[in-house]
Amino acid sequence: ATPTSIMVGTGRAAELGVLFRRGEALQGLRDVQAVAFDKTGTLTLGQPALTDVILADGFTEADVLSAVAAVERNSEHPIAQAIVEGAQARGLTIPEPDDFNALPGFGAEAIVEGRRVQVGADRYMETLGVSVAIFTSQSEQLAQQAKTPLYAAIDGRLAALLAVADPIKDSAPQALAALRAAGLKVVMITGDNRRTAAAVGKQLELDEIVAEVLPDGKVAAIVALQARYGRVAFVGDGVNDAPALASADIGIAMGAGTDIAIESADVVLMRGDLRGVATAIDLSRSVIRNIR
Ligand code: ADP
Ligand code: MG
Numbered sequence: 001a002t003p004t005s006i007m008v009g010t011g012r013a014a015e016l017g018v019l020f021r022r023g024e025a026l027q028g029l030r031d032v033q034a035v036a037f038d039k040t041g042t043l044t045l046g047q048p049a050l051t052d053v054i055l056a057d058g059f060t061e062a063d064v065l066s067a068v069a070a071v072e073r074n075s076e077h078p079i080a081q082a083i084v085e086g087a088q089a090r091g092l093t094i095p096e097p098d099d100f101n102a103l104p105g106f107g108a109e110a111i112v113e114g115r116r117v118q119v120g121a122d123r124y125m126e127t128l129g130v131s132v133a134i135f136t137s138q139s140e141q142l143a144q145q146a147k148t149p150l151y152a153a154i155d156g157r158l159a160a161l162l163a164v165a166d167p168i169k170d171s172a173p174q175a176l177a178a179l180r181a182a183g184l185k186v187v188m189i190t191g192d193n194r195r196t197a198a199a200v201g202k203q204l205e206l207d208e209i210v211a212e213v214l215p216d217g218k219v220a221a222i223v224a225l226q227a228r229y230g231r232v233a234f235v236g237d238g239v240n241d242a243p244a245l246a247s248a249d250i251g252i253a254m255g256a257g258t259d260i261a262i263e264s265a266d267v268v269l270m271r272g273d274l275r276g277v278a279t280a281i282d283l284s285r286s287v288i289r290n291i292r
Pocket of ligand 1: 072077079080105106108121148149189190191192214215
């Protein structure tokens, strides 16, 4: 493509809310064969709400929820905010914790009024040697409703099964349909539970789901997709998406995403509308076609 046609193409894209941080990305996008999306905050709103609290024997909701919210008040994970808001909505006081510790991809822990409180995914409980077997069928049911199951342990004893739900964005189904219509594979990559991811995927008709990926695993997932499909674009918003945005053939960040995600991307969707991905690919195809 000539510099002029790239200028025209990127200018047209900007009018549509798609910002090209690097002009060469307009050419690169033309040959993309698959688009992989982060789940939380990209395909979903990223504003989960607490939906369920199921207690183990000997625990009360007020006790468990205020202890867990105390851990989460210092955490930046979207799930943490859901739990804090859930506790506030029930009028609970949230104590100030000591020794807060976040374990990305697993959960978080702290000392709350002298007790060790741990909250996170099933794999986190596994590393602690806390069995979640009593909640197996309930947690599967929650995950099938596209909710994310979480567990709370207090002083090494399982205290509750919690769930949060994060609705998919209005623009997601249409955005993915447009990409499939353009002949592209669409993939979701998430750290979330396999069953939850499958339930979300069902609403979106994805070609492939890569679930239960640890924060460092997103780059490996992109490399595997490149081996399978060819050139891959990755769409993400979070701090832990930055390495995958940089290693994909084309990185696309959400405009409302973190600074580090935007700085690692080639393209930014300024209006947060996922349909911008198909718009950008259409533009790149027509601009390059006109020059040849
Ligand atoms: P994603 O952003 O794709 O959901 P993460 O790597 O951030 O993936 O988290 C993976 C999983 O680890 C979450 O789905 C959740 O189960 C658990 N987790 C991580 N951090 C926390 C936290 N602060 N509180 C509760 N659960 C957490
Ligand atoms: Mg995200």
